[in-house]
Amino acid sequence: MSVLILAIPALLIGCLSYYLSIWTYWRRRGIPGPLGYPIFGSFFKMLDGNSPPYLQIQKWTEKYGSVYGYTEGTLKTLIISDPDMVHEVFVKQYDNFYGRKLNPIQGDPDKEKRTNLFAAQGFRWKRLRAISSPTFSNNSLRKLRATVEGCSLELLKHIEEQTPGGEQIDMLSFYQEFTMDVIGRIAMGQTETLMFKNPLLKNVKAIFGNESSRDKHLFLIGGISPTFAQYFRYFILKYPIFGASNFIQITNAMRSAVQNRVDQRANDAKLGIEPGEPQDFIDLFLDAKADDDVEHFGEGNEDYTKSSLNTNRQLTTEEIVGQISIFLIAGFDTTALSLSYTTFLLATHPEEMRKVQEEIDGECTDPSISFDQISRMKYLDCVIKETLRLYPLGTLANSRKCMRSTSLGGLDMRNISIWGEDAKEFRPERWLESPDDNIIHKGGYIPFGMGPRQCIGMRLAYMEEKLLLSHLLRNYDFVPGPKTQIPLKLVGRATTQPETVWMHLRRRY
Numbered sequence: 001m002s003v004l005i006l007a008i009p010a011l012l013i014g015c016l017s018y019y020l021s022i023w024t025y026w027r028r029r030g031i032p033g034p035l036g037y038p039i040f041g042s043f044f045k046m047l048d049g050n051s052p053p054y055l056q057i058q059k060w061t062e063k064y065g066s067v068y069g070y071t072e073g074t075l076k077t078l079i080i081s082d083p084d085m086v087h088e089v090f091v092k093q094y095d096n097f098y099g100r101k102l103n104p105i106q107g108d109p110d111k112e113k114r115t116n117l118f119a120a121q122g123f124r125w126k127r128l129r130a131i132s133s134p135t136f137s138n139n140s141l142r143k144l145r146a147t148v149e150g151c152s153l154e155l156l157k158h159i160e161e162q163t164p165g166g167e168q169i170d171m172l173s174f175y176q177e178f179t180m181d182v183i184g185r186i187a188m189g190q191t192e193t194l195m196f197k198n199p200l201l202k203n204v205k206a207i208f209g210n211e212s213s214r215d216k217h218l219f220l221i222g223g224i225s226p227t228f229a230q231y232f233r234y235f236i237l238k239y240p241i242f243g244a245s246n247f248i249q250i251t252n253a254m255r256s257a258v259q260n261r262v263d264q265r266a267n268d269a270k271l272g273i274e275p276g277e278p279q280d281f282i283d284l285f286l287d288a289k290a291d292d293d294v295e296h297f298g299e300g301n302e303d304y305t306k307s308s309l310n311t312n313r314q315l316t317t318e319e320i321v322g323q324i325s326i327f328l329i330a331g332f333d334t335t336a337l338s339l340s341y342t343t344f345l346l347a348t349h350p351e352e353m354r355k356v357q358e359e360i361d362g363e364c365t366d367p368s369i370s371f372d373q374i375s376r377m378k379y380l381d382c383v384i385k386e387t388l389r390l391y392p393l394g395t396l397a398n399s400r401k402c403m404r405s406t407s408l409g410g411l412d413m414r415n416i417s418i419w420g421e422d423a424k425e426f427r428p429e430r431w432l433e434s435p436d437d438n439i440i441h442k443g444g445y446i447p448f449g450m451g452p453r454q455c456i457g458m459r460l461a462y463m464e465e466k467l468l469l470s471h472l473l474r475n476y477d478f479v480p481g482p483k484t485q486i487p488l489k490l491v492g493r494a495t496t497q498p499e500t501v502w503m504h505l506r507r508r509y
């Protein structure tokens with residue numbers, strides 16, 4: 001009994017001093033930053049979907065400068081916004097920062113059997129990246145163009161039907177229908193359009209935006225107690241009612257799509273039917289093999305060559321489910337948001353909208369728009385780049401985990417202004433003047449990240465946006481109406497999204 005009386009306070013004191021040492025971790029190293037509350041650190045601020053973490057980070061950057069630290073439970077985060085330091089972490093010191101910041105509730109990327117490209121690290125990431133890269137090559141994108149154009153024309157049909165009198169529509173929800181249809185058709189074995197009737201859309205939407213804050217208890221548990229999170233994860237995956245139901249429904253839908261294809265292939269083989277051209281990403285992944293050189297990557301760095309990891313060059317069925325799910329999740333929301341912000345900015349900058357329409361009218365003279373025509377429209381390209389400069393919607397994905405002790409050089413930060421006096425203005429021309437190649441390479445503009453882990457879907461996103469915007473803008477003007485939020489109210493947690501983007505689409509002819 002007396003042992004127990006001594007043990008309990010000792011345990012409590014031990015726990016408290018552990019949490020306090022993490023809570024004061026940055027302070028003790030002379031690095032400024034918000035302290036938040038003991039044990040929780042700044043967790044509550046970072047989990048509030050009504051005030052996106054990205055805006056919170058911006059506010060703290062104004063207050064604490066370009067290098068500061070904060071904690072969320074046991075997680076310690078250093079925020080850097082100096083371009084040279086960003087370059088150092090993402091490129092020069094890649095070998096020390098090859099993992100991504102994940103919450104323990106998201107699972108152990110080295111052990112999960114469905115680990116996806118976004119979460120994977122080390123050898124496993126390299127293998128998945130090597131297998132996935134050809135899927136996003138220029139050659140593959142050329143083949144996907146017709147499907148993306150089909151989805152664009154389908155969206156135009158819905159706009160026509162749903163706005164007979166030029167009524168306002170929430171473009172965000174229309175764009176979500178579009179990107180969901182694109183990814184469904186190019187990645188997941190969907191054979192025809194499901195626009196405005198896709199049952200999976202509500203689950204995918206719920207993973208982002210305001211609704212995602214409902215699952216914040218899961219992240220809180222993961223951050224406060226990483227060990228307990230491992231068991232809790234097992235529990236919530238078994239009993240979805242505790243917060244993972246959307247994620248599980250998506251995974252189940254992906255699993256049955258992959259399994260159907262595996263069964264269909266087995267049947268075809270029995271009947272002696274030769275496999276045809278790949279229909280979508282599922283086929284590409286079933287056929288894919290990583291190149292030999294994967295095994296030589298990172299020689300000298302044992303994290304890349306651990307023999308305990310799966311070294312098979314072909315993906316398992318569960319790994320394919322993981323990859324397709326992440327392409328759906330990462331590709332759906334981001335591209336719809338980027339389209340929404342572009343629409344808002346063009347609607348509120350009619351002169352720039354006119355310029356981009358002139359370019360589209362001059363280039364796209366046939367009903368169909370080719371891959372080469374899209375590539376030639378420079379001003380449209382600038383408009384999208386400028387939009388992502390002002391609204392870098394996926395900022396939180398730009399994270400790295402420090403995998404080995406290292407020091408980041410030159411902690412004396414330079415506070416130069418990258419974009420000049422008009423930094424806050426929407427001015428696509430700045431990209432034509434192009435002093436910025438320099439900045440892009442040095443880490444000053446990273447809406448798609450940088451270095452080996454840069455967004456794999458970037459060119460697909462550009463193609464989707466350019467095709468759809470070209471079709472839309474040659475038929476319509478974007479015109480703000482009474483319901484348009486100016487300025488936009490931003491919400492969301494994993495990504496930063498506008499709450500709504502109500503717009504009139506006024507016929508040009």
Ligand code: HEM
Binds near residue numbers: 332
């Ligand atoms: C405008 C649209 C998009 C934006 C702004 C965006 C943004 C980002 C960012 C910031 C990252 C982190 C990069 C880094 O850590 O260096 C990322 C990674 C990733 N994105 Fe995107 N993304 C977009 C579209 C897409 C699409 C269409 C797909 C797939 C269909 C996709 C799939 C991925 C994947 C799989 C990763 C992880 C790559 C890796 O770790 O190797 N994204 N994205």
